[in-house]
Amino acid sequence: MQVLPALDGGGVERGTIEITEALTAQGWGAVVVSEGGRLVPSVTRAGGRHITLPLGTKTPWGIWRNASRLVELMRGEGIDLVHARSRAPAWSAWIACRRTGVPFVTTYHGAYSEKTPGKRRYNSIMARGARVIAASGFIADLLRTQHHVPEDRLRLIPRGIDPAAFDPAAVGGPRVARLAQAWGLPDDARIILLPARVSRWKGQSVLIAALGLLKRPDLCVVLVGSDQGRQAYVRSLLDQAASLGVTSQLRMVGHCADMAAALMLADVVVSASTEPEAFGRAVIEAQAMAQVVIAAGHGGAAETVEDGDTGLLVPPGDALALADAITRVLAMPEDTRAAMGARARASVLRDYTVQAMQQATMAVYEEVLADSAALSAISYETSRHS
Incomplete structure (x- = not known):
């Protein structure tokens, strides 16, 4: 039991x-x-x-x-x-x-x-x-x-993770396209995705602050996860986005039943928890999808992400460092990003099934x-x- x-x-x-x-x-x-x-x-x-x-x-x-x-x-x-x-x-x-x-x-x-x-x-x-x-x-x-x-x-x-469920080769284009349409994502946007329940310590506000610092209209931040009734925090995030002038670049899409497809939408996946994650399943799910992950460098994420090899680590709660890391990843040549994603997937298949x-x-x-x-x-x- x-x-x-x-x-x-x-x-x-x-x-x-x-x-x-x-x-x-x-x-x-x-x-x-x-x-x-x-x-x-x-x-x-x-x-x-x-x-x-x-x-x-x-x-x-x-x-x-x-x-x-x-x-x-x-x-x-x-x-x-x-x-x-x-x-x-x-x-x-x-x-x-x-x-x-x-x-x-x-x-x-x-x-x-x-x-x-x-x-x-x-x-x-x-x-x-x-x-x-x-x-x-x-x-x-x-x-x-x-x-x-x-x-x-x-x-x-x-x-x-289940390697069969979180496999880039198994996620077809129609699944990804359906989510992009349902969430109203611009066709030409670079997608920064944070998968986590909407809670203060999960760091959604840190990512919104980083978005405000970046001043890049080509970016769209997607927050995936249930708010579990935390309406006051949701309002504070929306107010923060409005104050920074990035409301049009923010999507809060709630719970997603197809996380493999959601992760395939992303150009960068972020885990910005301000308190240490006991493990951080969302991080290894993203890595299994061969995505480059930027994670706060504490708790379980510091064990599953090897900084500079299978992803990037940044100081917890540091919006400027997060913004810099996002810029670095988006500036990487496609083959460099793909190689980092491949190493991340290999590490998950080896250690975290x-x-x-x-x-x-x-x-x-x-x-x-x-x-x-x-x-x-x-x-x-x-x-x-x-």
Whole structure:
């Protein structure tokens, strides 16, 4: 059973579906518990079953109530292992696992803020798994230093992409053309694409500031991703664009179901996160499409982009540096850009495939279940001889 707040979209949600596919392919039953969302049908298509519970609640009484619901669910469904992917659901699941004796695994997906002791304690639930999966070396180091997770419980499993889905050769012109038309992109524009949910720390405002500095009417910035109800931030971005005189060069297109085609539209792909990405799946998706990526040089992106070889890294939050990097990429000869994109795709195919992530995660499950079985056998023998 995997638990998370909702299934609206994002790297955590897609990872949940990918593991559901791996479980069912190996003959396991796969249950996903969340508040629901537009990706629920994807769980079903992957062979799993979704059960709706309000696991996003962060109130203490809500967490305890959800724990009791999960206990009932786990016993009714015969759950052998629980994998928690977010903090509030993890607290409920951890309590339920302690009551039932079911093994508990976590994936630490984010570099959570820890400004107060209370916040650090709240975050610590993600470090309490029998195995704690880190999505990048950056997160693994954070788990060692901030939560003192020992090496025998820590597993580094980067996220991955499906090489067949993110393959430039598999994306036909009509798919790309349909998106360009739907988004109203000028035929002669150079497209700067930022794929990320619309959130302050994802750096959309940094890219708009860079667009204002560039003063190039041939550029069009496309922000791809759901705002998830953050209307105040959306308005601030539109106001920023208006103040810089670049409103006509900005497109905010919302969620896109065909990210491979969206990435093919781009002349440059940008990841401008102002806080470190735990991994940064959008970066490797773009690299898999042989695109040149400019990324903020911290967190997981600093591991997947080799500066000057498979992309460019810039200081986080630095609009001037981002503008300079965009200028550099657009000025590259076509064969130079193509070679950089080819090296980027090769590095992803070597190190960051969904198949490798699935296999490594399934190995963790089997390891934890074997440990649990061994402990149960020891407990049985002890009780039999006492």
